[in-house]
Amino acid sequence: DTAVSQTPKYLVTQMGNDKSIKCEQNLGHDTMYWYKQDSKKFLKIMFSYNNKELIINETVPNRFSPKSPDKAHLNLHINSLELGDSAVYFCASSQDVDSGNTIYFGEGSWLTVV
Amino acid sequence: GENVEQHPSTLSVQEGDSAVIKCTYSDSASNYFPWYKQELGKGPQLIIDIRSNVGEKKDQRIAVTLNKTAKHFSLHITETQPEDSAVYFCAASFYGQNFVFGPGTRLSVLP
Numbered sequence: 001d002t003a004v005s006q007t008p009k010y011l012v013t014q015m016g017n018d019k020s021i022k023c024e025q026n027l028g029h030d031t032m033y034w035y036k037q038d039s040k041k042f043l044k045i046m047f048s049y050n051n052k053e054l055i056i057n058e059t060v061p062n063r064f065s066p067k068s069p070d071k072a073h074l075n076l077h078i079n080s081l082e083l084g085d086s087a088v089y090f091c092a093s094s095q096d097v098d099s100g101n102t103i104y105f106g107e108g109s110w111l112t113v114v
Numbered sequence: 115g116e117n118v119e120q121h122p123s124t125l126s127v128q129e130g131d132s133a134v135i136k137c138t139y140s141d142s143a144s145n146y147f148p149w150y151k152q153e154l155g156k157g158p159q160l161i162i163d164i165r166s167n168v169g170e171k172k173d174q175r176i177a178v179t180l181n182k183t184a185k186h187f188s189l190h191i192t193e194t195q196p197e198d199s200a201v202y203f204c205a206a207s208f209y210g211q212n213f214v215f216g217p218g219t220r221l222s223v224l225p
Contacts, residue, residue: 004157040217041152041201041217041218041220042215042217042218043158043203043215043218044215045213056212090157090158092157101146101207101209101211102148102160102163103148103160103205103213104160105150105157105158105159106157107156107157108155108156108157
């Protein structure tokens with residue numbers, strides 16, 4: 001039973017295309033995130049949703065649009081893909097404000113834009 | 115905002131030796147400090163964490179120490195094994211909000 005699952009794991013697409021990455025968590029957590037990991041392994045937060053509401057939106061091009069149909073799902077849609085969007089995208093979740101708010105990560109989605 | 119620095123960026127040790135990775139943070143309000151291990155092709159996995167009311171925590175071969183005054187915390191791995199080879203990330207947050215990650219340390223344990 002995967003706690004945070006995201007699909008697809010690998011995605012190769014051409015510049016200009018639109019693509020989506022789906023994420024689901026079965027931990028009952030209130031908060032979900034999207035992180036981007038570049039080639040240097042740096043983890044940078046993109047978005048954070050708490051109970052379907054956007055609470056963090058870092059400086060990310062508006063070509064990236066997260067959608068949370070319910071608190072167990074947070075999907076990432078990317079329009080007009082660019083070469084620089086190539087990276088690993090991690091979905092994650094955590095419980096709401098409390099002691100022990102560990103972030104649990106999915107296995108990652110490797111996006112390659114050609 | 116919070117800024118987390120992590121050193122060294124790469125670390126090679128002989129199997130059986132100890133490894134130490136250090137992180138510093140800037141926001142004195144941060145009170146939760148987890149460490150993650152990322153193996154090749156996988157997502158980061160929590161290996162140990164520490165809260166600001168504790169100075170040290172151990173879990174078998176892994177320990178974390180926290181110095182709130184100096185605003186730094188360290189990961190200690192003893193008796194390293196080849197399967198400890200991975201990228202390690204530290205992070206800082208305030209009550210589990212707004213996690214900020216360090217840039218990572220690539221640890222190689224040489225047999």
